Amino acid sequence: MLRELVSNEIFTILLVISLLLIASARIAYPKRFNDFAFILVNYKYSNAYIKNQKFISGFESILFANLVVQLTVLFVIFYNVKESINLTTLEIYYTIGFGITLFLLIKTLVQRLISSVLNIDFIVSDYLFLKINFKNFVGLLLIPINFILIFSLDPHLNHLYIIGSILFFVHIIGLSYFFKTHLFAIKNNLFYFILYLCTLEISPYVVLYKLITTT
Template sequence: MLRDTASNEIFTILIMCGLLAISLAKVAYTNRFNDFSAILLNSKYLNIYSKDQKFLDWFDALMFINFIISTAIFICICYNALFSNLQLDINVMFKIVFSIGIFLLVKVLFERLLASIFNIDEVMDNYLFQKTSYKNFFGMLLIPVNAILIYSITPSKTIIYITLSLLIFLTIAGLSSSLKRYRSLIKSNLFYFILYLCTLEIAPYIILYKFVTMY
């Protein structure tokens, strides 16, 4: 069962690590964090901070750490509810967190490589910044979601499907606002845009899903 004491202890430690990363980001970058918290309500954060991107951004790094941790916890919850009970220990959770982090980093680096090859660095940089920002925001939203599913509600398949649907809807709604900015560019390069979606936005997650369900 998901409510096994050892599993809950691991989840509690990971949730606290995620909260610590968010707290450090808020303390060190208070104004930026306040703008970031309203990312779904207005585009102020994206307009201001997309112009000052750095290769290593500590704010994004701290929020990304929480995103990886929260995503790993949510994947374990979903796997236990939809497939079978996953025997969790610190080594298993470390492998899951590490694998998700490597997967996302390699994906971003590959996207940047393609951007350089096709000479669309500026467009891709802005798009990746917006996409990463939305991911980090939803990673923050996953903390209370994970806490409720672990400590309050027994996660059934119905609850998991409803939660996934809401998260997917919010993600699509957020990214759609980003895509509007490049509407004319997308229309003139519709084939390449569809190819990009299939190869870099859909295929990697299908492969990851197959890998998780098989192993």
């Protein structure tokens, strides 16, 4: 059982790092963080910040770092369930964390490039803003989820499916807001937007799923 392993010390350190990151975001950007905390239940955050978005935001960067840490913890937990790995080896954490970071950053950069080529960057920029911030919110949710997995439960694959369903639901909320506010523009560019979604949103995760399940 995961909670009986001495290697929980590494998970504890990573959870503390995440808490420090969240605290720094809260201290450095108090108003924005307070608005962000309610992103699921109202549109105040999106309405206030979507038009002033920056390519690199300090607030989003801090939350993205937390997201990477928590996704790394989650991946290691369930990779251990599948393969029974040595959780005291730091290399596995570095490898998974680096892979997650590289995947998310390259995917975002390619999305921006393709949206410019297809001439739908005026839609995709808002889409990416919402998607990035809802992903960062997922990073917040993963802190208590991972804590429970490490210290209270004996993780198995059914837990992963439940967590995946919760995180998918959060993304659906974000997408529903995007489609509601950009419905007219999407209709006028429907073919290119569907092509964009299939190429850069669906296919990468299908490939990633195949790689994970076949290794």
